[in-house]
Amino acid sequence: MDIPNIQVALVCLFCNAPLQGPEETKFSSGDLIKCTQCGELNDFDSVLEVAKEKGLEQAENVIKEQLQKEFKNIFKKTP
Numbered sequence: 001m002d003i004p005n006i007q008v009a010l011v012c013l014f015c016n017a018p019l020q021g022p023e024e025t026k027f028s029s030g031d032l033i034k035c036t037q038c039g040e041l042n043d044f045d046s047v048l049e050v051a052k053e054k055g056l057e058q059a060e061n062v063i064k065e066q067l068q069k070e071f072k073n074i075f076k077k078t079p
């Protein structure tokens, strides 16, 4: 079973715009990330929490789909 890569973007908690700093910016706990769209400051920990939840949701859906496919294959093989 292949587990596809799941990419989760950090998004602004206020306007949902993707948050991005300069290329080499590394955010760490306690940082405030300024949204380029609305100018609000996002608490990095909260942003990460939201991203984590979304990631888990996506992973769950992907795995469910994969399992359904695998099961269909199994049923096809068994007479």
Ligand SMILES: [Zn+2]
Binding pocket: 012, 013, 014, 015, 016, 017, 035, 036, 037, 038, 039, 040
């Ligand atoms: Zn924003």
